[in-house]
Amino acid sequence: MLPEATVRRLPLYLRVLTGALEEHQVTMASDELANRAGVNAAQVRKDLSYLGSYGTRGVGYDTELLRQQLSRQLGLTQDYKVALVGLGNLGQALVNYRGFSQRGFHVVAAFDSDPAKVGRQFGSATAHAMSELGEVVAREGIAMALIATPAGVAQDIADRLVAAGVTSLLNFAPTVLNLPPDICLRQVDMAIELQVLGYYEHLRAAGTLAEGGNGASRRGQAARA
């Protein structure tokens, strides 16, 4: 069991390593990995130490070996089927986002309440009617879902997804979801992110922003998005 904060940084390291491999870089020291990932070098070493000892003292980490280990620990050696609910602007952006499929997350089913969209193909997914949600998700054995609906229906959709067997949810709707404790939920709330920026911008206008006092990214969320 890795600390959650570490889990959030591992994909970042993975991204850096993948980039370095494309440039045929064979080893990487914690300092460089830290710089490229925008974190402290001690942090990198501590994070990686949770995975085991894959570095060589005096040298650094074998780029390819470390990439494999990160990939394995994150469970990225397998592919995941993902459902998407809501084919509005955001939903369509998500279904077409290559960053998901590149990493083995395949949106295989989409759902929308608009009859005009049902039956059409969106990226790699066919649009289904909302009424089919439970059946399709259960039949396909889908465990992960993206919610990109209006806030008002998000809780109901989440309940139905969970009832159909989904165990991990990524919610883009600006609302709090109440779910059983064994369900993994992550929230991407763009309006909140902007409001946080607004707060610091507001402080700055008031002339009170301490130097370096940014509500910066890598500690707060991953942007969390």
Next chain:
Amino acid sequence: MLPEATVRRLPLYLRVLTGALEEHQVTMASDELANRAGVNAAQVRKDLSYLGSYGTRGVGYDTELLRQQLSRQLGLTQDYKVALVGLGNLGQALVNYRGFSQRGFHVVAAFDSDPAKVGRQFGSATAHAMSELGEVVAREGIAMALIATPAGVAQDIADRLVAAGVTSLLNFAPTVLNLPPDICLRQVDMAIELQVLGYYEHLRAAGTLAEGGNGASRRGQAARA
């Protein structure tokens, strides 16, 4: 200066209060606010105590008064001009997202490298060529920007935005940005969020997921994006 963790929760409380006001609820106790926001009641009281003493013992908080105070402290009593760079799927979703303008964040200028998009209207923003970025941002006095470009150009765009006077950035591109320390940066990285879910899903498959051990939202990010 509020703690950053508190700043991230205030917009949530604001949302709850706004909902309650629509239902003409006059007061709200910390327990109820906590439940509706998905956090601990002590957390709510501690957070609100940073703003001052706006509650009444034995009663709770005056919904309207508290909403005003939150709004004021977050700097939401003023409007902000926002620039958007990148009008791909995600950029178009962002420019049409009502959650921003509802809260006083107005996307007044958009930029894209595709000549076919330049000159067209996207939501409330006119699409400009990339070459105009510096000039338009400086002329309009824009302090906040959304980056929804491919990862490869995000750093260059960020540098140009900062050079033009932008001081707060919300980056959706899956890459780390290096910026001067006085610039506020927040990251929304959907691929990372999915990979975090993948990790816990992977654990679950391995039968090692502790009960209640979800990589849940409201502490880690936020969800954050």
Next chain:
DNA sequence: CCATGTGAAAGCGTTCACAGCG
């Protein structure tokens, strides 16, 4: 009596500093 506001305690996450090893 009930809910706020707050010290104090507990829990995490980050950073430091250095021993240890290739």
Next chain:
DNA sequence: CGCTGTGAACGCTTTCACATGG
């Protein structure tokens, strides 16, 4: 000698528990 791996220190966040006050 250089960089990893890690115990220990530090700081931030959350939670508890209760005194305080309408």
